[in-house]
Amino acid sequence: MASAVSGRARPSALPRPAVRQVVRRNSYGAVPLALLIILFVVNAAVQPQFLSQQSWAASMAVLCPTVLTAMAVTLPVLSGNGGIDLSVGPLAGFMSVLIAAVLVPAGITTPQLIIPIVIVFGALTGAINGLLVAYVRLPAIIATLGMYLFYQGLGTEVLPEAGGSVPVWLVKLNGSFGPVPAVWIVFAVIALIWTLVTRGSYPRNLLAVGGDERAAYTAGVNVARLRLITYSIAGVLACLAGLMLTGLIQSGDGTVGPPYTISAITAVALGGISLAGGRGGLLGGALGGAVLFLIQELLTDAHVSVFQVSIIDGIVLIFALALNGTVEHLRRRSPAARPG
Amino acid sequence: MNAVAEASRLVIDGMSRSFGETRALTSASLRVRPGEIHSLAGENGSGKSTLIKILSGVLRPDAGTLTWEGDVRKHLGSPSGAQGLGIATVFQETLVAPEMTVRDNIYLGTDRLFRYGRRKGEEVAGARQALGYLGLDGLGLERPMWTLSLAERQLTTIARAIIRPWRLLILDEATSALDAHHRDRLFDYLRLARSQGKSVLFTSHRMDEVLGLADHITVLRQGATVATMAVSEASRRGILGHMSGRADIIEVISAGPGPDGAARGDPRRRPDAGPQAGPRPVLHVAGLALRATSAPITLEIRAGEILGLAGLEGQGQVEFVECLAGLRRAASGQVQALGEGGQARAVHSYRGANRLGIRYVPRDRRHEGLFGPLSVFDNFAVTLWSDFNRLGLLRRRVARKRFEEFTQSSRLVSASPGRPISILSGGNQQKVLLGRWIAMRPRVLVVNDPLRGVDANTKEELYGLFRRLAADGVPIVFLSTEIVELLTLTDQIGVFHEGSLVAMLPTETSSDTDVVAAMFGDGERGASRNGANDG
Numbered sequence: 001m002a003s004a005v006s007g008r009a010r011p012s013a014l015p016r017p018a019v020r021q022v023v024r025r026n027s028y029g030a031v032p033l034a035l036l037i038i039l040f041v042v043n044a045a046v047q048p049q050f051l052s053q054q055s056w057a058a059s060m061a062v063l064c065p066t067v068l069t070a071m072a073v074t075l076p077v078l079s080g081n082g083g084i085d086l087s088v089g090p091l092a093g094f095m096s097v098l099i100a101a102v103l104v105p106a107g108i109t110t111p112q113l114i115i116p117i118v119i120v121f122g123a124l125t126g127a128i129n130g131l132l133v134a135y136v137r138l139p140a141i142i143a144t145l146g147m148y149l150f151y152q153g154l155g156t157e158v159l160p161e162a163g164g165s166v167p168v169w170l171v172k173l174n175g176s177f178g179p180v181p182a183v184w185i186v187f188a189v190i191a192l193i194w195t196l197v198t199r200g201s202y203p204r205n206l207l208a209v210g211g212d213e214r215a216a217y218t219a220g221v222n223v224a225r226l227r228l229i230t231y232s233i234a235g236v237l238a239c240l241a242g243l244m245l246t247g248l249i250q251s252g253d254g255t256v257g258p259p260y261t262i263s264a265i266t267a268v269a270l271g272g273i274s275l276a277g278g279r280g281g282l283l284g285g286a287l288g289g290a291v292l293f294l295i296q297e298l299l300t301d302a303h304v305s306v307f308q309v310s311i312i313d314g315i316v317l318i319f320a321l322a323l324n325g326t327v328e329h330l331r332r333r334s335p336a337a338r339p340g
Numbered sequence: 341m342n343a344v345a346e347a348s349r350l351v352i353d354g355m356s357r358s359f360g361e362t363r364a365l366t367s368a369s370l371r372v373r374p375g376e377i378h379s380l381a382g383e384n385g386s387g388k389s390t391l392i393k394i395l396s397g398v399l400r401p402d403a404g405t406l407t408w409e410g411d412v413r414k415h416l417g418s419p420s421g422a423q424g425l426g427i428a429t430v431f432q433e434t435l436v437a438p439e440m441t442v443r444d445n446i447y448l449g450t451d452r453l454f455r456y457g458r459r460k461g462e463e464v465a466g467a468r469q470a471l472g473y474l475g476l477d478g479l480g481l482e483r484p485m486w487t488l489s490l491a492e493r494q495l496t497t498i499a500r501a502i503i504r505p506w507r508l509l510i511l512d513e514a515t516s517a518l519d520a521h522h523r524d525r526l527f528d529y530l531r532l533a534r535s536q537g538k539s540v541l542f543t544s545h546r547m548d549e550v551l552g553l554a555d556h557i558t559v560l561r562q563g564a565t566v567a568t569m570a571v572s573e574a575s576r577r578g579i580l581g582h583m584s585g586r587a588d589i590i591e592v593i594s595a596g597p598g599p600d601g602a603a604r605g606d607p608r609r610r611p612d613a614g615p616q617a618g619p620r621p622v623l624h625v626a627g628l629a630l631r632a633t634s635a636p637i638t639l640e641i642r643a644g645e646i647l648g649l650a651g652l653e654g655q656g657q658v659e660f661v662e663c664l665a666g667l668r669r670a671a672s673g674q675v676q677a678l679g680e681g682g683q684a685r686a687v688h689s690y691r692g693a694n695r696l697g698i699r700y701v702p703r704d705r706r707h708e709g710l711f712g713p714l715s716v717f718d719n720f721a722v723t724l725w726s727d728f729n730r731l732g733l734l735r736r737r738v739a740r741k742r743f744e745e746f747t748q749s750s751r752l753v754s755a756s757p758g759r760p761i762s763i764l765s766g767g768n769q770q771k772v773l774l775g776r777w778i779a780m781r782p783r784v785l786v787v788n789d790p791l792r793g794v795d796a797n798t799k800e801e802l803y804g805l806f807r808r809l810a811a812d813g814v815p816i817v818f819l820s821t822e823i824v825e826l827l828t829l830t831d832q833i834g835v836f837h838e839g840s841l842v843a844m845l846p847t848e849t850s851s852d853t854d855v856v857a858a859m860f861g862d863g864e865r866g867a868s869r870n871g872a873n874d875g
């Protein structure tokens with residue numbers, strides 16, 4: 001997994017302890033990874049066309065906003081103290097409104113302009129969330145719920161009915177360049193940025209703050225600033241999810257975003273991330289998002305109705321949380337974990 | 341700078357800090373020189389921890405100056421600010437991120453937000469060296485913190501401090517979980533650092549550590565520095581006397597003219613010593629060992645007796661009352677309630693203890709006892725409903741009557757019992773909370789530091805309440821962090837040290853200095869009327 005936080009093997013280090021380190025640091029991902037593989041195999045077995053070129057590209061395109069919003073929620077959750085970002089869904093949805101109903105009519109259509117605008121928009125919204133949580137000290141669930149309602153309302157206010165037009169390049173991001181799904185390129189770019197961010201000490205600081213805020217603070221970590229940055233990154237990721245979503249639905253729609261909040265939180269739980277913070281890794285949310293997507297794919301294939309999908313989503317969420325608790329319990333009780 | 345400041349690494353002058361109404365520090369002063377190990381001594385609540393938090397950048401003082409290596413400052417800003425100046429602190433609590441590795445915990449806070457402070461190789465070498473000093477050579481650096489023992493965790497937090505480029509190392513009770521071997525290794529390291537011109541400031545609950553390690557000692561009492569001396573010139577009794585401050589005791593007692601008036605004159609005596617003709621035992625503690633390593637406690641608590649419990653923070657006294665209340669299981673032994681006919685019934689759970697009439701009043705009234713938005717009356721009556729109901733319907737009238745009885749006897753001034761309890765003063769809230777348990781007609785009342793943050797007059801009224809209760813034959817186990825209070829109210833005082841009951845002092849013949857000496861594990865008079873084991 002690419003989420004090796006910092007324990008990368010050095011040339012001088014022996015491979016085996018290094019491998020063990022990477023495994024140990026990412027043990028939270030074992031269950032979602034296993035689920036992912038099982039579901040992948042089941043999907044491939046049930047739907048022969050699942051692995052086909054076209055279906056593959058389409059699946060990745062649908063998956064992309066789910067995974068990105070899940071990654072966005074992962075960060076505040078890891079930062080602990082009840083951290084969460086409920087606003088990711090409406091914020092992502094608002095991007096489609098912003099692009100289709102504001103930017104394109106104003107003649108702003110090139111990626112060179114739209115992508116920076118989206119990123120700055122996300123960073124600013126996230127920074128407001130971060131200020132409210134880290135400095136004003138509002139409970140994250142309330143502060144980001146406010147932001148959720150704000151963007152939900154703003155989306156339908158600016159664009160009461162779905163419509164507008166989106167730039168062609170954005171639609172193409174959900175297609176294919178020859179044999180390669182364009183989404184892969186998007187993922188590659190995000191993975192590159194992600195690696196740059198997580199190569200440094202940010203994950204260590206984040207997990208420390210989530211693990212024991214006072215330990216981090218007294219050791220010299222600037223806890224409030226770290227939270228501010230964390231919510232900002234979450235905002236950027238949510239807006240990037242919105243960018244991909246806009247290309248996917250090919251129009252502006254203020255109502256399309258909110259459900260992504262729920263799926264993102266479900267994905268975080270499925271990704272083995274402790275909702276109490278401090279345990280889990282940065283790509284857990286991405287894994288969880290993929291698992292959730294494969295479950296829904298399977299249900300769609302079985303012609304299960306939308307309402308039943310929601311019922312099953314609920315069961316999956318509860319199951320995921322219970323599984324996290326059980327795995328954690330077993331891990332703490334395993335003989336290898338005894339103090340000594 | 342004058343000559344004094346030049347020869348000093350750190351000078352604190354006239355430092356004060358309040359938390360709301362509580363004045364934790366009033367005028368602390370302190371001077372630490374280069375190349376010395378300095379001990380900061382004082383009882384619970386003397387302001388040690390507050391001062392250390394100021395020196396580590398966690399808190400900012402209200403007033404006073406701090407001179408660090410010649411530069412006068414108001415405060416240090418933040419923990420990272422203090423560390424930047426060369427002040428490293430090990431806090432009393434072992435603060436670790438449990439999911440992270442040993443190495444990550446040691447180097448916590450040395451990074452920028454996105455950039456590591458050191459290469460991995462440097463971190464490994466530095467952590468190895470620091471752990472080596474502390475006698476933990478074999479500890480796996482990549483082990484998750486939660487798999488470590490308490491002692492290993494504490495040593496890791498010490499390693500976290502000493503890998504930093506420090507010139508002043510502050511250790512706040514940093515040896516509490518360590519065995520003799522690791523403690524000696526730490527002390528060797530501290531002496532080595534001293535020989536290199538570095539300074540150490542430490543607090544310890546072990547008097548032998550203070551005398552064996554420190555060059556100078558500064559004593560705090562009630563938030564003020566009362567003495568500074570070279571250890572070579574100090575005697576144990578002298579230090580203990582400064583900590584307990586005999587002269588102040590009479591002053592405190594006479595400051596609050598109690599309604600009973602009886603506390604005056606002789607502060608050592610309760611006005612009513614309870615029934616003397618061999619009161620029957622109500623509670624039997626049989627071989628109770630609080631921790632695996634502590635000596636078992638055997639004692640009897642008799643009707644009408646007020647047993648005081650004392651000890652420095654975390655020495656086992658809180659565990660003991662929690663065992664009595666059924667909230668905690670001891671390592672071995674049990675607590676038995678003795679019935680009228682002498683039949684013994686063991687306490688296994690909190691519910692069980694309640695059924696046997698053992699009522700526990702917790703320490704943190706805001707979190708463990710009070711329901712802020714509910715009314716005064718509801719807060720009073722909440723424990724009564726299980727008894728005062730008929731077929732599940734509440735019998736409010738009976739509860740009202742008890743409430744009236746209680747308000748009269750306790751002089752509870754309350755505008756209206758229907759107002760929310762949060763509008764009452766701390767002292768009155770505490771009265772209601774106590775009243776709740778007293779109204780249940782307990783067979784044994786166990787109270788955990790009930791008068792903390794209560795003003796002197798209310799204290800006197802509550803003393804009266806306790807005394808009347810004891811006179812009615814109800815034994816009271818009274819844990820307090822204030823020695824004066826124990827000497828005023830109780831019949832005898834059990835003192836805890838490192839998880840064991842080390843002394844049982846009859847209040848009549850004991851002085852505050854005796855209590856403090858026992859608290860620091862220095863009890864010459866570990867006499868035990870009830871067979872308490874001498875640690």
